[in-house]
Amino acid sequence: MIDVSKYHGTGNDFIVVDADHPVASRRRFAIDHCDRTDGISGATGPTGADGVLFLALEPAFDPPRVIMTLVQPDGSVASMCGNGARCAAAWAADRTDRDEVMIDTPAGTRRATVGDESVTIEMGTPRFDPAFVPLARDDPMVEEPLCGLTVTAVDTGVPHAVAFVDDVDAVDLAAVAPDVRHHEVFPEGANVTLASAHPDGGFRQRTFERGVEGETRSCGTGAVAIAAVARRVGRVEDDRLTVRPPGGDLTVSFEGEVASLSGPVVHEFDTELSAAHARHA
Numbered sequence: 199m200i201d202v203s204k205y206h207g208t209g210n211d212f213i214v215v216d217a218d219h220p221v222a223s224r225r226r227f228a229i230d231h232c233d234r235t236d237g238i239s240g241a242t243g244p245t246g247a248d249g250v251l252f253l254a255l256e257p258a259f260d261p262p263r264v265i266m267t268l269v270q271p272d273g274s275v276a277s278m279c280g281n282g283a284r285c286a287a288a289w290a291a292d293r294t295d296r297d298e299v300m301i302d303t304p305a306g307t308r309r310a311t312v313g314d315e316s317v318t319i320e321m322g323t324p325r326f327d328p329a330f331v332p333l334a335r336d337d338p339m340v341e342e343p344l345c346g347l348t349v350t351a352v353d354t355g356v357p358h359a360v361a362f363v364d365d366v367d368a369v370d371l372a373a374v375a376p377d378v379r380h381h382e383v384f385p386e387g388a389n390v391t392l393a394s395a396h397p398d399g400g401f402r403q404r405t406f407e408r409g410v411e412g413e414t415r416s417c418g419t420g421a422v423a424i425a426a427v428a429r430r431v432g433r434v435e436d437d438r439l440t441v442r443p444p445g446g447d448l449t450v451s452f453e454g455e456v457a458s459l460s461g462p463v464v465h466e467f468d469t470e471l472s473a474a475h476a477r478h479a
């Protein structure tokens with residue numbers, strides 16, 4: 199058994215594992231323990247999770263660094279996760295007593311700042327170039343019809359197909375998302391993110407995630423994707439926007455074209471999990 203923690207960022211929830219602990223098969227560990235019916239349990243029973251964050255803390259750096267690897271419930275590895283990176287920063291801040299942490303991800307190194315009420319992570323520059331998303335074509339996809347939605351494709355560390363609709367709750371996301379998520383124009387697949395204008399400003403959000411293969415309560419790269427697309431297509435000019443997924447409000451801000459993501463992080467509980475899976479299972 200190994201010690202683990204459970205965290206969530208606006209309802210996007212993760213099992214956090216110190217990478218020093220021996221886990222024979224990270225893939226098997228994520229598939230088993232993320233399961234919503236018989237995965238990781240808290241005081242009130244099984245919770246499961248949207249993914250496992252394996253975190254290697256390097257406290258000697260200034261600021262401390264964390265190498266973050268997100269393994270998803272289907273066993274795949276995602277190159278970036280906005281809410282996961284915010285949880286990783288809170289975990290590292292607890293261990294180092296520092297409020298600034300660098301998170302190393304396959305999408306790049308991102309600075310995180312841990313405050314009392316919220317954790318902010320730099321998210322880099324959203325990219326529309328087909329080579330970045332990636333798209334299996336030479337032109338960016340901006341407000342094009344795709345599987346019944348009007349889609350703009352953007353890379354915010356992972357690929358998002360963003361569609362603005364009148365009311366995010368009026369869309370049967372589970373029904374419409376899989377065709378977009380698996381469309382041949384996205385050679386690595388895509389997360390499918392819906393947005394609609396909120397009466398108090400900003401946007402409501404719903405995201406169907408690749409790797410979870412379902413809707414999550416929040417998605418940080420998706421929130422940044424909505425803000426980036428809204429600016430690109432001229433829906434807003436703001437440098438600071440509230441994006442509201444079902445699990446709680448996120449703030450996306452821009453300095454020039456570089457985005458940051460802020461919102462609360464909650465340490466839910468600590469427990470122990472079995473890590474004794476066959477290496478290649």
Ligand SMILES: N[C@H](CCC[C@H](N)C(=O)O)C(=O)O
Pocket residue numbers: 210275276277278279280281282356357389407408409410414416417418419420
């Ligand atoms: N929930 C995450 C995104 C995970 C990325 C993943 N679903 C993929 O692209 O495979 C976030 O807060 O940004």
